Amino acid sequence: MTAVDFSAFVDELATLSGAAILPFFRSSLAAIDKSNGGVFDPVTEADRASEAVMRKRIRDVFPDHGIVGEEFGSDKEDAEFVWVLDPIDGTKAFISGLPLWGTLIGLKRHGAAAFGMMNQPYTKERFFGDGGKAVLRTPQGDRTLKTRACATLAEATLSCTSATMFNADELAAFQRVEKAARLTRFGYDCYAYCMVASGFIDVVIESNLKPYDVVALIPIIEGAGGVITTWDGGPATEGGQIIAAGDRRVHAEALKLLKGN
Numbered sequence: 578m579t580a581v582d583f584s585a586f587v588d589e590l591a592t593l594s595g596a597a598i599l600p601f602f603r604s605s606l607a608a609i610d611k612s613n614g615g616v617f618d619p620v621t622e623a624d625r626a627s628e629a630v631m632r633k634r635i636r637d638v639f640p641d642h643g644i645v646g647e648e649f650g651s652d653k654e655d656a657e658f659v660w661v662l663d664p665i666d667g668t669k670a671f672i673s674g675l676p677l678w679g680t681l682i683g684l685k686r687h688g689a690a691a692f693g694m695m696n697q698p699y700t701k702e703r704f705f706g707d708g709g710k711a712v713l714r715t716p717q718g719d720r721t722l723k724t725r726a727c728a729t730l731a732e733a734t735l736s737c738t739s740a741t742m743f744n745a746d747e748l749a750a751f752q753r754v755e756k757a758a759r760l761t762r763f764g765y766d767c768y769a770y771c772m773v774a775s776g777f778i779d780v781v782i783e784s785n786l787k788p789y790d791v792v793a794l795i796p797i798i799e800g801a802g803g804v805i806t807t808w809d810g811g812p813a814t815e816g817g818q819i820i821a822a823g824d825r826r827v828h829a830e831a832l833k834l835l836k837g838n
Contacts (some may be wrong), residue, residue, distance in 0.1 A: 586638065586696050586746040587705065590631045594664060594680045595698030597626040602699055603674045621672065624648050627664030628752060635660050647789045651731040659685045666695075667738075667766035676700055679767045683686035683793030690814055693793035695767050704771040706800030711774050722801040726822030730757040730834075733779035733827050736769040737761070739807050747784050747818065749806075752802070753834040754782060773823050774801035780823075780831055784808075786816035804828050808835050 601623035627649045635644055646662040653659070660683070665671050667678030676699045684692040694705040703714040704722070711722040716740035727733050735758040742752055755761050765772070767790075773780040774797050777795070791805075791813050798805045798821050808818040810832060820835070822828035 583684055583692050584705070584707075587684070587692060588703070590634060590682050590706065591680065591696035591698070591703060593630045593634055594627040594682075595696060595708045598628045598680065599698055611727065616795050620667060621665070621668060623671070624664045624668060624749045628662055631660075631662055631664070631682070645789060647787070657687060657812070661685060661789050663767075663789040666812075667768065670764070670766060677765050677768045679704075679771075681767055681789065681793035683789070683795075684812070685792060687766055688814065689770060689812075690792050690795035693796040695771050695793060695797065697768075704774060704797050705809075706753065706774070706797035708796040708799045711797045711800030713771075713775065722774045722797070723776055723802040724773060724798075724801050725779070725826040727779040727822075727827045730754065730780070730827055730830050731759060733758045733760075734777070735780045735782065736765055736772070736778050737763055737782055738766050738769070739763060742783060744784075750835045750837065751782055753837070754831050767794060770798060770805075770821055773803055773821050774798050776801075776823065778823075779827055781821045782819070783837070784818045786819050788814065788816045790832070791816050791819055806832075808832065 625648050628646045632644055643656035643659035645651045649837055663681035665678055667680045670677040679695040680699045682694045692707050698704050701716050705712055713722055769778055769781045773781055795805055795813055801820045803823045805813045805821040807813055808820055813819050
């Protein structure tokens with residue numbers, strides 16, 4: 578069995594989760610701060626409803642598979658297949674009424690990211706990839722995703738959700754890259770990574786990410802011809818300090834600046 582066999586099931590999960598989320602979007606729902614006094618980290622009933630419906634469907638169809646989710650923790654993490662779920666990546670945008678959020682549905686096989694989808698049910702966009710290809714599906718049809726060529730940071734658009742995710746040393750490293758980039762945009766969460774895959778953003782640099790923030794995005798970025806690693810060039814699967822780029826040349830240049838070279 579290969580990752581591509583799961584594409585129809587991932588579509589089903591996206592449909593179920595979207596139906597659970599949309600009644601809450603731009604409504605008067607309350608958000609709970611789960612940061613315990615740190616940086617504001619909201620969670621809503623929409624997050625919980627989305628993850629709950631996906632977990633139930635996975636358990637019904639694939640009872641031997643593991644699940645890692647933001648809201649309800651981990652189960653069978655040592656299984657051959659492990660689903661990695663972020664029901665709403667971009668909750669701060671969600672509670673602000675902005676459509677710059679998405680549901681991340683990732684599948685790992687033997688620890689490697691094998692399939693991923695970012696579903697935005699409000700805009701009816703589904704970005705998905707298996708590492709070999711990436712596609713955007715909309716009501717108008719499917720479009721193959723391809724990153725754009727970008728030889729240097731001087732030509733690049735850089736993105737980061739928020740500078741508050743960095744500690745002091747990380748912020749200094751990010752600002753070295755920002756100084757070299759042509760344009761910097763903030764605030765897009767998972768959407769920025771999908772714009773790298775779509776050829777509109779060249780580099781995303783972030784820190785303090787969890788596996789459920791990134792696993793689903795890896796096959797999309799790589800399937801579109803991009804590269805996504807940690808700041809030291811290692812695998813991005815476990816999160817942490819992450820850099821995604823559409824062109825390996827600009828990825829290499831940004832890595833050097835992050836390291837202070």
